[in-house]
Amino acid sequence: MIETQEPKHYFNKDAGWFIKQMNSRKRALPVFAYAASMVTKRSHSNLFKFIEAHSIDTEYNEDGDIKKYAVPISLNQRHNLLKSTFEDFAIFSATLPRMALVSVVSLFDAYLTRILKSVYSVKPEILNGCTRQINFTELVAFGSIDAAREHIIDKEIETVLRDSHAAQFAWLEKKLGMKLTDLPSWKDFIELTERRNLLVHADGIVSSHYLEVCKEHKVELDNNLKRGDRLEVDEKYYINACNCVTEIGIKLSQVLWRKLIPAELEQAENSFIQATYDLLVLKDYKLAEKVLDITKNAGFKKLNFETGLFLTINHAIALKGQEKEKECRALLKKTDFSALSLKFKLANQVLTDAYDEAAVTLRKIGPDGEVSEDNLRQWPLFRWFRKTDQFKTAFEEIYGAEFVVIEGKVLQELDEPDEPDEPDESDESDESDESDDGMRSGCPPEPLATKHSESADAAVPLGETLQ
Numbered sequence: 001m002i003e004t005q006e007p008k009h010y011f012n013k014d015a016g017w018f019i020k021q022m023n024s025r026k027r028a029l030p031v032f033a034y035a036a037s038m039v040t041k042r043s044h045s046n047l048f049k050f051i052e053a054h055s056i057d058t059e060y061n062e063d064g065d066i067k068k069y070a071v072p073i074s075l076n077q078r079h080n081l082l083k084s085t086f087e088d089f090a091i092f093s094a095t096l097p098r099m100a101l102v103s104v105v106s107l108f109d110a111y112l113t114r115i116l117k118s119v120y121s122v123k124p125e126i127l128n129g130c131t132r133q134i135n136f137t138e139l140v141a142f143g144s145i146d147a148a149r150e151h152i153i154d155k156e157i158e159t160v161l162r163d164s165h166a167a168q169f170a171w172l173e174k175k176l177g178m179k180l181t182d183l184p185s186w187k188d189f190i191e192l193t194e195r196r197n198l199l200v201h202a203d204g205i206v207s208s209h210y211l212e213v214c215k216e217h218k219v220e221l222d223n224n225l226k227r228g229d230r231l232e233v234d235e236k237y238y239i240n241a242c243n244c245v246t247e248i249g250i251k252l253s254q255v256l257w258r259k260l261i262p263a264e265l266e267q268a269e270n271s272f273i274q275a276t277y278d279l280l281v282l283k284d285y286k287l288a289e290k291v292l293d294i295t296k297n298a299g300f301k302k303l304n305f306e307t308g309l310f311l312t313i314n315h316a317i318a319l320k321g322q323e324k325e326k327e328c329r330a331l332l333k334k335t336d337f338s339a340l341s342l343k344f345k346l347a348n349q350v351l352t353d354a355y356d357e358a359a360v361t362l363r364k365i366g367p368d369g370e371v372s373e374d375n376l377r378q379w380p381l382f383r384w385f386r387k388t389d390q391f392k393t394a395f396e397e398i399y400g401a402e403f404v405v406i407e408g409k410v411l412q413e414l415d416e417p418d419e420p421d422e423p424d425e426s427d428e429s430d431e432s433d434e435s436d437d438g439m440r441s442g443c444p445p446e447p448l449a450t451k452h453s454e455s456a457d458a459a460v461p462l463g464e465t466l467q
Contacts, residue, residue: 008121009121009122009257010114010118011118011253011256011257011268012257012268014253015249015253015271016275017114018111018246018249018250018253019246019250019275019278021107021111022104022107022245022246022249025100025103025107025242026239026242026243029096029097029100030235033096036089036092036093036096039089039093040092040093043082043089043090044086046085046086047079047082047083047085047086050071050079054072054075054079055071057069057070097234097235098232098233100238101192101196101233101241104196104242105192105193105196107245108248109161112161113157113161115252115256119176119256119260120156120157122260122261123176123260164213165193166213166217176256176259178259180255183247183251184290184293185248186217186248187218189248190213191214191221192244194210195210195231199231199233204230204231205228205230205231206225206228206231211226211227243286246287246291247287247290247291250272250275250291251291251294254268254272257271265301265303266303269303273310275291276291276314276315276318277314279291279318280314280317280318280321283380285317285320286318288314288315288318288321289315289322292311295311295312295315309335309344312332313344313347313351313381316328316331316351317351317380317383320384328352329352332348332351332352342364342370342371343369343370343371346358346361346365347381350381351381355388356390358385358391359394362394362398363394363397367399386403391403
């Protein structure tokens with residue numbers, strides 16, 4: 001008897017990889033952007049102080065900023081070094097968010113490649129309509145039919161990825177006979193992928209094609225936006241873009257996994273619950289809510305009543321974390337918790353701030369019940385309950401030890417860096433103002449605008465305007 005091997009897929013593994021990669025990009029950019037902005041600000045300050053100290057012909061505008069200046073020719077090399085250092089860091093600091101957005105879309109493309117390979121693996125009949133041909137010599141070179149099939153799949157995926165993201169989803173919908181773009185974030189996804197194309201190919205300059213595609217997909221743009229304008233990426237836009245791409249990616253994987261392999265509903269459900277739980281651990285409540293919104297869809301099948309409850313609880317945590325108390329309570333009211341086990345009653349009581357009742361329930365559960373000590377310490381559900389006297393008293397009675405919270409962050413918010421001592425007077429330290437516009441968002445000071453100036457015979461005409 002010939003044993004048939006089950007089709008392989010990596011929906012769960014690839015989703016985990018994708019989410020981890022996206023979390024990295026989302027969390028790290030603000031830190032690196034802020035650091036880059038501080039280096040830019042420092043180099044700007046060094047140049048400014050150098051000009052203040054050595055310019056022999058300085059003019060100021062009405063705001064007291066330097067309008068024109070000239071420095072002795074003997075200091076020209078030092079001036080040029082300070083000026084180029086500032087400009088290099090200013091350019092990089094301004095470009096960093098744009099590069100990061102490009103990276104986010106590129107990551108989605110890599111993730112889509114992985115998803116498509118799993119789709120072909122579990123639904124190989126998709127290749128039946130493929131018209132690619134392989135001659136006998138090529139087939140012999142591949143060594144096996146399987147190797148030839150993998151080659152054709154790779155070529156098919158390459159063809160799909162060369163098209164627009166809208167066309168990629170349309171191709172999937174046609175091949176699988178299902179709707180994939182009926183998502184609240186679809187319009188945002190189209191806009192950010194088109195913006196990425198502008199950043200890569202046109203330095204962010206708005207084109208007619210960008211405007212046409214956004215209009216076709218009913219994307220709401222600024223009424224004043226026109227062809228020739230330049231699009232940028234600020235911190236708010238970037239975070240929203242990361243949320244959008246993550247949401248689309250998680251939902252796409254779940255929908256395809258459940259559609260193509262109904263027998264693996266339990267694995268898909270557990271993967272989805274874990275993904276949303278991880279977002280709650282990171283306090284990424286807004287994204288968790290967006291991802292969990294798919295559970296409201298009647299076509300999103302739940303494994304059983306209990307897993308549905310876990311999804312409801314995670315959804316409620318996401319709402320409560322955003323202080324959407326009314327929405328949180330309305331969601332919970334749809335479930336009758338009175339007949340459920342103690343752990344679910346406890347969840348409902350905690351999320352509705354019924355802390356006295358929650359403490360009583362916690363005591364009933366006890367040290368060996370369905371809610372463990374680790375659950376109490378780590379589960380995002382108890383994040384608010386843990387701060388109350390009711391919780392601390394009940395915890396000590398149950399476990400015979402005081403509950404101690406160790407507050408801390410893996411990465412503390414960057415403080416203003418200490419200014420190192422340097423021998424040159426142009427590098428004297430200065431007190432940075434944290435309230436300066438753009439510093440926290442990673443936006444650099446505006447670059448120096450070139451102006452022509454008159455100069456003395458002993459000076460090099462440099463004439464720069466300091467913004």
